[in-house]
Amino acid sequence: MQGACDAPLTRAGAALHNVSMRSYRKELWFNTDSRVALVNITPQVQEALRASGVQEGLVLVNAMHITASVFINDDESGLHQDYRDWLEQLAPHEPVSKYRHNVGEDNADAHMKRQIMGREVVVAVTDGKLDFGPWEQIFYGEFDGGRRKRALVKIIGE
Amino acid sequence: MQGACDAPLTRAGAALHNVSMRSYRKELWFNTDSRVALVNITPQVQEALRASGVQEGLVLVNAMHITASVFINDDESGLHQDYRDWLEQLAPHEPVSKYRHNVGEDNADAHMKRQIMGREVVVAVTDGKLDFGPWEQIFYGEFDGGRRKRALVKIIGE
Amino acid sequence: MQGACDAPLTRAGAALHNVSMRSYRKELWFNTDSRVALVNITPQVQEALRASGVQEGLVLVNAMHITASVFINDDESGLHQDYRDWLEQLAPHEPVSKYRHNVGEDNADAHMKRQIMGREVVVAVTDGKLDFGPWEQIFYGEFDGGRRKRALVKIIGE
Numbered sequence: 001m002q003g004a005c006d007a008p009l010t011r012a013g014a015a016l017h018n019v020s021m022r023s024y025r026k027e028l029w030f031n032t033d034s035r036v037a038l039v040n041i042t043p044q045v046q047e048a049l050r051a052s053g054v055q056e057g058l059v060l061v062n063a064m065h066i067t068a069s070v071f072i073n074d075d076e077s078g079l080h081q082d083y084r085d086w087l088e089q090l091a092p093h094e095p096v097s098k099y100r101h102n103v104g105e106d107n108a109d110a111h112m113k114r115q116i117m118g119r120e121v122v123v124a125v126t127d128g129k130l131d132f133g134p135w136e137q138i139f140y141g142e143f144d145g146g147r148r149k150r151a152l153v154k155i156i157g158e
Numbered sequence: 159m160q161g162a163c164d165a166p167l168t169r170a171g172a173a174l175h176n177v178s179m180r181s182y183r184k185e186l187w188f189n190t191d192s193r194v195a196l197v198n199i200t201p202q203v204q205e206a207l208r209a210s211g212v213q214e215g216l217v218l219v220n221a222m223h224i225t226a227s228v229f230i231n232d233d234e235s236g237l238h239q240d241y242r243d244w245l246e247q248l249a250p251h252e253p254v255s256k257y258r259h260n261v262g263e264d265n266a267d268a269h270m271k272r273q274i275m276g277r278e279v280v281v282a283v284t285d286g287k288l289d290f291g292p293w294e295q296i297f298y299g300e301f302d303g304g305r306r307k308r309a310l311v312k313i314i315g316e
Numbered sequence: 317m318q319g320a321c322d323a324p325l326t327r328a329g330a331a332l333h334n335v336s337m338r339s340y341r342k343e344l345w346f347n348t349d350s351r352v353a354l355v356n357i358t359p360q361v362q363e364a365l366r367a368s369g370v371q372e373g374l375v376l377v378n379a380m381h382i383t384a385s386v387f388i389n390d391d392e393s394g395l396h397q398d399y400r401d402w403l404e405q406l407a408p409h410e411p412v413s414k415y416r417h418n419v420g421e422d423n424a425d426a427h428m429k430r431q432i433m434g435r436e437v438v439v440a441v442t443d444g445k446l447d448f449g450p451w452e453q454i455f456y457g458e459f460d461g462g463r464r465k466r467a468l469v470k471i472i473g474e
Contacts, residue, residue, distance in 0.1 A: 021179055021316050021337055023214035025284055056339035058376060058472055060216060060280050064291025066231045072435050073382045073427060078416035082424045083431075086407065091244065100236035108240045111231060115241075115275055117431055119230050122280055122376050122438055124470035126341055131468060133380025152289060154282035156216055156315065157472065158337050179337055179474050181372035183442055218374060218438050222449025224389045249402065258394035266398045269389060273399075273433055277388050280438055310447060312440035314374055314473065 024052030024155040027064070032145035035093075035110075038080050039140045041070075041151065045123075046130060048153045055128045057157015061138055062120035064150040067110035069117035069141035087113045087143075110143035117141050125157055182210030182313040185222070190303035193251075193268075196238050197298045199228075199309065203281075204288060206311045213286045215315015219296060220278035222308040225268035227275035227299035245271045245301075268301035275299050283315055340368030340471040343380070348461035351409075351426075354396050355456045357386075357467065361439075362446060364469045371444045373473015377454060378436035380466040383426035385433035385457035403429045403459075426459035433457050441473055 026048045028041055045061055061070045073079070091112035099108035121138060124131035140151050184206045186199060203219055219228045231237070249270035257266035279296060282289035298309050342364045344357060361377055377386045389395070407428035415424035437454060440447035456467050 021214075023284075023315070025282065025289070056337075056472070058216065058374065058470070060282055062280075062282070064294065066291075066293050071431065073431070074417075076417060076419065078419060079424060079427055081416045083428070086428055090248070090406070100239045101232075101234060103234065103236060108237060111237055112241070112244055115229065115231070118276065118434065120280060122378075122436060124341065124376055124378070124468055126339075126470070131341070131470065133382075133466060133468075135382050136380065150291060152282055152291075154216070154284070154289065156214070157339070179372075181442075181473070183440065183447070216374065218440055220438075220440070222452065224449075224451050248406070258397045259390075259392060261392065261394060266395060269395055270399070270402055273387065273389070276434065278438060308449060310440055310449075312374070312442070312447065314372070 021156070021158055022052060022054050024048065024054065026153045028140070028151045028153065029148060030140055030142060030150070031148045032142045035143070035145050036084055037142040037145055038083065039142070040075050040137055041140050042138045045138050045153055049125060049128070049130060049155060052155040054125055054155050054157040057125045057155060059123045059125055059130065060120060060154045062152050063114070063140070064152050067107050067114055067144035068149055069114045069119060070121055070138065070151055071117045071141055072121050072136050072138055074135050075137045087116060090116060107144040113143040125155070179314070179316055180210060180212050182206065182212065184311045186298070186309045186311065187306060188298055188300060188308070189306045190300045193301070193303050194242055195300040195303055196241065197300070198233050198295055199298050200296045203296055203311055207283060207286070207288060207313060210313040212283055212313050212315040215283045215313060217281045217283055217288065218278060218312045220310050221272070221298070222310050225265050225272055225302035226307055227272045227277060228279055228296065228309055229275045229299055230279050230294050230296055232293050233295045245274060248274060265302040271301040283313070337472070337474055338368060338370050340364065340370065342469045344456070344467045344469065345464060346456055346458060346466070347464045348458045351459070351461050352400055353458040353461055354399065355458070356391050356453055357456050358454045361454050361469055365441060365444070365446060365471060368471040370441055370471050370473040373441045373471060375439045375441055375446065376436060376470045378468050379430070379456070380468050383423050383430055383460035384465055385430045385435060386437055386454065386467055387433045387457055388437050388452050388454055390451050391453045403432060406432060423460040429459040441471070
């Protein structure tokens with residue numbers, strides 16, 4: 001009987017070890033001086049991943065505000081200036097009067113810029129690391145700054 | 159012996175409780191009167207989350223058709239009119255003749271509007287709730303309506 | 317006693333069977349002849365899903381390079397030509413001199429085209445299959461080709 005009881009003990013232990021799903025949540029806060037800003041948050045996401053202990057899984061990073069983005073691209077200052085000019089051309093801030101979203105707001109353009117750049121990224125976790133190509137970096141894109149806003153890091157895996 | 163057998167029972171129970179991965183799937187159906195429509199589907203996604211029983215995980219919501227979007231933004235009617243005008247400017251429906259996707263179709267512009275607004279959103283689930291910032295709402299964006307189309311809600315977690 | 321011991325055995329077995337989280341990773345490699353190319357990668361993603369053995373979960377497919385996209389849309393050649401024309405209009409390659417991202421690069425436009433089309437898709441897995449609507453196909457969108465580049469397939473589930 002002892003042996004018969006030991007078997008499930010071992011197998012239950014294996015189940016606990018192999019399949020525990022972990023989840024981890026962290027908010028990143030921002031308060032940019034300028035209306036538009038692109039902030040590299042890769043180090044903060046890497047730190048959250050380390051803290052989570054997740055080895056295999058997915059990381060979701062999303063803006064929690066609807067006039068901001070989280071996106072992945074290159075950390076090169078010339079390109080960032082190009083992005084700012086291009087977004088301003090596709091969705092100009094001025095004249096504010098042409099927009100109908102003026103219910104105590106002057107940020108309709110920021111809602112549009114955010115749709116082009118995207119709300120969120122999902123990144124693979126492999127061997128406890130962000131599974132990135134050679135130049136991938138995660139950015140918080142602020143399009144209506146000058147106040148406290150947040151991004152969410154949520155990690156799911158084992 | 160009874161005690162020796164109780165131990166694995168308890169541990170197996172803990173394993174079952176802690177690590178069971180749940181998945182849940184639901185289709186949302188639409189048939190909008192107009193060619194373009196933005197429909198707030200947050201309540202339906204919240205209901206799906208409740209039905210799933212998932213406490214920690216991820217919700218994927220995606221259009222199942224390629225001329226429609228699922229996106230997260232503000233539920234404000236002036237902004238929605240701004241979005242419609244802006245998308246029409248970036249990817250005009252008329253003249254249809256300028257597009258090559260006219261193989262029994264007149265909806266090339268809808269395929270483009272959908273790329274700007276995005277196919278899908280991934281939302282964190284924390285404590286059994288959509289882990290949202292203050293103004294985040296989920297929308298189904300229809301750009302070629304007047305027929306039955308679907309969005310998918312898929313929830314993964316525990 | 318035998319019965320009391322059999323119970324946990326069965327329950328532990330159920331735990332092992334039901335909850336093992338699987339993860340699977342595969343890189344897809346490309347080297348397109350032309351600067352811009354749209355490549356249907358649905359068969360490769362389906363093959364990765366089969367190899368993973370995952371029945372319920374999520375598939376992430378993302379470009380690992382920041383001048384390329386992974387997106388879901390229609391496999392229709394007229395539409396693809398429309399996409400190419402439209403992206404060239406929204407983010408023209410020429411004149412290269414108008415961009416500031418010219419630090420040994422002439423591909424600022426490719427970084428912009430990729431933001432419109434998106435870096436990644438997340439697809440539901442149901443009953444071991446990509447949970448797709450009638451016309452959904454996955455594409456690798458190359459906007460700065462002529463060299464070896466990669467997309468990542470990461471599958472999480474059970």
